[in-house]
Amino acid sequence: MQNLVPIACMACLVMATTASAQTPASQPSSGAIPDKMPFDIPYGTAIGLDAAKKLLAMAEAEAKRRDWKMNIAVVDPNGDLLAFERMDGAQYASIDVSQRKARTAARFRRETRVFYNQFETGHAYVGTLEPGLVASPGGFPLVEGGKVVGAIGCSGGTGDQDAVVCKVAADTMK
Template identity: 35%
Template sequence: MMTMEKAQKIIEAGIVKAKQIGQPMNIAVVDAGANLTAFVRMDGAWLGSIDIAINKAFTAKAFDISTLELGRNSQPKDQFFGINVSNHGRVMIFGGGIPIKLNGQIVGAVGVSGGSGEQDHAVAEAVVAAAS
């Protein structure tokens, strides 16, 4: 189960990684129902990335797949082409959202936004690693 305390604790790993790469980030964690459980906006992180981080976490949990992988499968002629306009435009199809598993079960997801897709994904991976 993804509690507020657990979410806040694992967000700390994302903050550490974001500081290591020198990129302030917005980091969101949702629970198994895709409900926002914890969020942090680091000093200097883009305001426009707040919703993106939350929506990346939503997407990763709603579809139980990383946003990076979903993006790879949503290109023209691929099976999920056009998925980004579903769910009232909340679906994100670029790196930074990853499901969080505990004991083999998906209990939530993280969404990170504020840097390049590669940077967002790296910070999200740090959060997921801290959860296990």
Template identity: 40%
Template sequence: MNNKIALTLDDAKIIAAASEAEARRNNWPVVIAIVDDGAHLVYLLRLDNTQFGSVDVAIQKACAAIAFRRPTKVWEEHVTDGRLRYLGLPGTLPIEGGLPIIVDGQFIGAIGVSGVRSHEDAQIAQAGLNAMLKS
């Protein structure tokens, strides 16, 4: 029996709303991208006055987080530690701000945030995940 959990549009909206609230609380202009477990875009939110370059970066962060089932901060730390070979790993993005979405041990998607400092992007993404887990 297959008991696969899927990321729904309603889930994505909950995540995005909480992430947006965190960004607005701090006056951070960002793009919030949410993808499903196949790295297909489910939801995209670009706050006013956010640089357009952050659109692709947010999507890539989300795709990298689900493709490798880990936060993008992992690769940032590897590169910072001098392990530059990770720069050549296809599909990775060594910039914090991409987090997988895990429910009952299943990877159902990911969120990527871009627009401010990478640890602030991650803070926004985490706020979205926290809201989903509470709902």
């Protein structure tokens, strides 16, 4: 019986070595290679404070209509805070989350739901892209004249509730 354990271990080692020898040195990419860069939206001049305040008001009005307590942040194209509002009773933890959702949407030029969907489908590498990245619905880039001029992020409810509130404001941009 004692001789069987080393023999079994040697067999495992031989099989592992054979399997790794058959694996090509470079692995194929994780998916198809697109012809064009995804989310290739140029950055523009940041929206002004007055426009940011109007977006906050629109998002707040939608949240109040639904009786959802939200934290709402608007950032410039680099993800730096322009305007912020915490509705009465909104959870404190969501202050930072709303700002990081907006930052993620601005810097990566895409809705934060994209990262959520990637995590949900097993693409854990997303968490290695940037320390402050938020992979949760509720962050939208603000695109005006075909350029990213900022982003809005909401947090306080479920990801889908956050997205509904912020999308109302984001959709007003042209």
